[in-house]
Amino acid sequence: MFPWLEDSFKQLGSRIAANKLHHALLIQGPAGLGKSSFVLQLAQLLLCKARQGHKVCGQCQSCLLNAATTHPDLHVVESDKQIGVDQIRDVIKKLVSSAHLSGAKVLIIYDAHTMTESSANALLKTLEEPTANTFLLLTTDKPERILATIKSRCEKLALPLPPLDATLAWVKTQFDGEIDINFAKLFSARPLALLAELQEEQKFTYDIFSRGLEALLQGQTNAMQLAMDWQDSADKVLKWTQYWARQQCTDDAPETVWQLHQQATKVTQQLRNPGVNKTLVLTELLDKLALVKVALT
Ligand SMILES: [Zn+2]
Structure with missing residues (x-):
């Protein structure tokens, strides 16, 4: 109990x-x-x-x-x-x-x-x-x-x-990672909800994202497969793709970088639509991203 x-x-x-x-x-x-x-x-x-x-x-x-x-x-x-x-x-x-x-x-x-x-x-x-x-x-x-x-x-x-400290004490027995105290306060009387949120956060990490991209570029997977695996974390995929694109923006950046930027903006708008096919929009985004990498290497 x-x-x-x-x-x-x-x-x-x-x-x-x-x-x-x-x-x-x-x-x-x-x-x-x-x-x-x-x-x-x-x-x-x-x-x-x-x-x-x-x-x-x-x-x-x-x-x-x-x-x-x-x-x-x-x-x-x-x-x-x-x-x-x-x-x-x-x-x-x-x-x-x-x-x-x-x-x-x-x-x-x-x-x-x-x-x-x-x-x-x-x-x-x-x-x-x-x-x-x-x-x-x-x-x-x-x-x-x-x-x-x-x-x-x-x-x-x-x-x-339960008071917040009781919630935290229990969640710490179930979860290994860091817990932001202000985040925990949002769920203070709902320990199971807090645990589920933390586990959800941990499920799709930047490490998973980078390893997926590596596999994409080496032809071990394709954009559509990744998009299907990642559709539940579409917002994170988009955000990290944008950060990554920003990092590539040098003066002599190839045209494909700007195309990726444009695609990311388009996807941001598309994801706001509740009926959107996330696999489809992520596939288009990841296809563009793969082209950038190819141009850079
Ligand atoms: Zn019995």
């Missing part, structure tokens, strides 16, 4: 042990706090047949099935965009039938605010009259978008936000 969520988890663990957990929890907190991991571990705790306090035993049939992510009484609903009414109806059918392992049944709904109005309404009856030993765990980072009828039937649990 993430250190900043440990206390909340222990409290819920005590309530499970005392048989006093509400059957429907709405777990709230910003994206990148660790809600998904929190509810999944809570579900595993509810399903474990030999709990040891707030910890799972790790050895019972339930724990083994959970480790293999194949527990038949753990149901998960999620969607990239909207949770549709069919998804909810399907899962309710499964909840109504008796538990496969004669223990608890758990339904997790990630990002519950993405339920459509009909999805939410389809869930209401189950929230009001749940089958025995059934738990519904909903997460959200936008509670204001959840229907009042759903909210009023859940116990709301706002997870605590």
Whole structure:
């Protein structure tokens, strides 16, 4: 469990042990706090047949099935965009039938605010009259978008936000590179979001860029292949290509350098268009860059 969520988890663990957990929890907190991991571990705790306090035993049939992510009484609903009414109806059918392992049944709904109005309404009856030993765990980072009828039937649990030093302390156990403190402040209460940003930054480094260019010039790859590999970092490719072009700008620079400059300006404008084909514009840019190198060598 993430250190900043440990206390909340222990409290819920005590309530499970005392048989006093509400059957429907709405777990709230910003994206990148660790809600998904929190509810999944809570579900595993509810399903474990030999709990040891707030910890799972790790050895019972339930724990083994959970480790293999194949527990038949753990149901998960999620969607990239909207949770549709069919998804909810399907899962309710499964909840109504008796538990496969004669223990608890758990339904997790990630990002519950993405339920459509009909999805939410389809869930209401189950929230009001749940089958025995059934738990519904909903997460959200936008509670204001959840229907009042759903909210009023859940116990709301706002997870605590870690202070900046706790965020940094944890991120440093996961990430080797330098961390800019002002950058970290942008994500202070969202440690997982900070880590993801830092890892994303590290994924496309200048070293990767230079090695790619070297391979391009030696004919080991082509502009289109590089453009496909680099399209997610198109802004960085453009920026570094511009810096590189600026470096080549001497009085006797070949015509191709100026052509590269022009192409870079064009690409800057093209990348502002959300529908742009990034592979295509990067291919044109890298083709021009290859011509400069050829002229210089
Ligand atoms: Zn167990």
